[in-house]
Amino acid sequence: MKNSQFNTFLPYKGNVLGYNAFTDQYLLMQPFLYELFQAALREKDVAGLNEIHPGLVEGLSARGFLVPEEKNELEAAREASQAVDENDRSFHLIVNPTMNCNFSCWYCYESHIKGSKMGPETLEKLKSFIRTTLDDNPQLESFILSWFGGEPLLYFRQVIQPLSEFVAEECRQRNIRLESAYTTNGFLVKEDMLSLFRAYRTKHFQITLDGHREQHNQVRQVSAKRGSYDEILANIKLLVRNQFPVTLRFNYTPDKLGDMDAIADDLADLAPEARQYLKISLHKVWQSGDSDPAELHRLFDRLRAKRFSLSTSFNRSPALTNSCYADRRMHATVNYNGDLFKCTARDFRRDKREGDIEEGGQGKWNITHEKRMNAKFKNKPCLSCRILPLCNGGCSQLMLENEGKDYCVYDGDEHKKDEVVLNRFLYQAQ
DSSP states (O other): OEEOTTEEEEEETTEEEEEETTTTEEEEEOHHHHHHHHHHHHTTOHHHHHHHOHHHHHHHHHTTSEEOTTOOHHHHHHHHHHHHHTOOSEEEEEEOSOSOOSOOOTTOOSOOOTTOOOOHHHHHHHHHHHHHHHHHOTTOOEEEEEEOSSOGGGGIIIIIHHHHHHHHHHHHHHTOEEEEEEEEOSTTOOGGGHHHHHHTTEEEEEEEEOSSHHHHHHHSEEETTEEOHHHHHHHHHHHHHTTOOEEEEEEEOGGGTTHHHHHHHHTTTSOHHHHTTEEEEEEEOTTSOOOOHHHHHHHHHHHHHTTOEEEEGGGOOOTTTSOOGGGSSSEEEEOTTSOEESOSSSOOOGGGOOEEEOTTSOEEEOHHHHHHHTOTTOOHHHHTOTTHHHHTTSOHHHHHHTTTSOOOTTTTOHHHHHHHHHHHHHHHHO
């Protein structure tokens, strides 16, 4: 047996915290056991350690800290990544009905295009693309239809409803499971939409707040005299009370963390059966500075005490088995004009598109797409990194933007990697 490449060991409250990034397993060890383990590794005598303390060796092996001498861990990581990214059982389509929006948030990275809307001709072309994709992949078991933009609900009746009806029928004929999801600002949700959300098997909404009432209304205004906080909060409550899962994304700056407590108080009237459909996700506005991790953890504790479910960057899932949708072969993002993309976190400029829909409905991908799909395991610093399975060099978009360069998501700083491991443990332990 040998020491895994993907081990991290950190001091923690008088003990030693071990983490294996491939198995995503933690182990808390007494210092003398850790020293025994390290001595066995130095002497290359794991067999001897097994005679002294078989339980220790068994525990280390079961959690992946010890692996067979002949195991190629890098190849195992590559295979695990490909099993996810090349999975051909599920197709994920993201559609932008428009790049226009009813708000103009200062931090938004999208270029809003007034008057942009998916027209009848593009809608029919998209239907052909969907039908062709389903015909060419009879092994498909599920179809995820996601709505993005711009604000997708601006064109709910003109684009979302007819395309959803089409996809639902195509999936029904082929016995394919359909799920729908919306990334929306939530302002345009109406009660008469609920039956259609249900008919199209909507499984998720992501709705953003930019602070408590005053802060949010400074960012997301209907007009100079009218904000949007109360309407959006009411619509979030409407959805979860009707059993639609909602992730409430709170975009915070370090000086506005306390706003989340006030937002939680405004949600206090949700009954437990409705609250189970709500998850709070905290995201730092990327243009702002970093927050004190201890202050964040105190906020997490307060929200948990109020019986809210949380999702944070501290609890990042291993990238090998939970890669970004844009990393996956069976995924496409279609802009309102028919251009094909993968990543939704960049401008949808025509010169950045990764493909087009041909007249027969075939998706014609370009060289950028092929580079993306073959970008992983090319970055030299990643190949020897202990948290490769957790980080995997970031997403394929980041890899494209660093093509030909050696880079590290954490700037090669081993202390930053330790913080990622420790924060993930602390979040899960609470």
